[in-house]
Amino acid sequence: ANTPLLTLNNGTTIPQLGFGVFKVDPAETTRIVTDALEVGYRHIDTAAIYGNEEGVGQAIASSGIPRDELFVTTKLWNDRQTDAENAFEESLGKLGLDYVDLYLIHWPTPQKDTFVQAWKSLEKIYASGRAKAIGVSNFLVPHLQKLLAETDIVPAVNQIELHPAHQQPEVTAFSHENGIEIEAWGPLGQGKYPLFETPEVASAAEAHGKTPAQVVIRWHLQTGNIVFPKSNSRSRMAENFDVFGFELTADEVAAISSLEREGRVSAHPDEVN
Ligand code: NAD
Numbered sequence: 001a002n003t004p005l006l007t008l009n010n011g012t013t014i015p016q017l018g019f020g021v022f023k024v025d026p027a028e029t030t031r032i033v034t035d036a037l038e039v040g041y042r043h044i045d046t047a048a049i050y051g052n053e054e055g056v057g058q059a060i061a062s063s064g065i066p067r068d069e070l071f072v073t074t075k076l077w078n079d080r081q082t083d084a085e086n087a088f089e090e091s092l093g094k095l096g097l098d099y100v101d102l103y104l105i106h107w108p109t110p111q112k113d114t115f116v117q118a119w120k121s122l123e124k125i126y127a128s129g130r131a132k133a134i135g136v137s138n139f140l141v142p143h144l145q146k147l148l149a150e151t152d153i154v155p156a157v158n159q160i161e162l163h164p165a166h167q168q169p170e171v172t173a174f175s176h177e178n179g180i181e182i183e184a185w186g187p188l189g190q191g192k193y194p195l196f197e198t199p200e201v202a203s204a205a206e207a208h209g210k211t212p213a214q215v216v217i218r219w220h221l222q223t224g225n226i227v228f229p230k231s232n233s234r235s236r237m238a239e240n241f242d243v244f245g246f247e248l249t250a251d252e253v254a255a256i257s258s259l260e261r262e263g264r265v266s267a268h269p270d271e272v273n
Helices: 026-039 053-063 084-095 115-127 141-150 169-177 199-208 212-222 234-241 250-257
Strands: 005-007 013-015 043-045 071-076 102-105 134-137 157-161 181-185
Touching (some): 084 115, 134 181, 141 169, 157 169, 199 250, 212 250
Parallel strands (some): 071 102, 157 181
8 A cells, every 4th residue: 555645734745654764874874765765665754964865865866766756854953053055955965856855944952042043044945946845843832833923934844752652742732733744753762662562552463463563653644643763674664664454443542642651762852952
């Protein structure tokens, strides 16, 4: 089955399931992204700070897949918020592309107070057609409120840490109320807590004859999140992509949602600079 497409607030579409390359070794990236494209992924999530945009670009170039069948996201690193136009052009050059599908401000870095300035550059990049959509990442409600009050374009997405123990209900509700889709990073909890062993996940996996990772990815898809789990292993890439032949029941979704416990596994957005 094909990956479902979600329509963003500017009318562009995004494959709801993609492949993320955080911590993918730059030297291995071309091989790993080539595997992901062969498995069937058409949405790749990278960032300038990952240092692997060139490898992503090489895999895309050698894949022969038409550009309009791919969705490529990259992100503006924190130390370039006052220099976004140049940073963006560097990313495009490394990717070997003439446009990206989605360009994000990686973190709000509220102590620097430069994300409004950065967003105004992203608005110009969007207007020029070099990014088909623009969005933010790790924005909490106050950051979104400031951005909405002081700029013109509503972000298409907010990419935030989101997995069953940390669902960020306030950010998610505020984003949705404003037409902003949620992208869930760390969708499997980055392997940092025993999510796969919880009875709620394990019993659904058992009931459907699927793996716990597949159940958690299904939970994201059924709750409306865009997700791009990361794996270096081709068999896990295939496992994570094979999630369209079954559906969790409403009770199973609710049971997994009940795992919320404000269990952030990575940095707090107010503390990243
Ligand atoms: P993830 O939740 O996708 O977890 C990845 C870990 O899960 C890896 O250690 C992998 O070995 C393991 N795993 C993957 N598939 C598995 C399977 N089927 N069975 C068992 N284990 C499995 O974490 P992530 O990579 O941090 O998040 C996904 C993507 O989100 C990243 O690659 C990146 O693109 C993005 N991201 C964005 C930000 C941000 O600040 N915007 C931060 C982190 C990640």
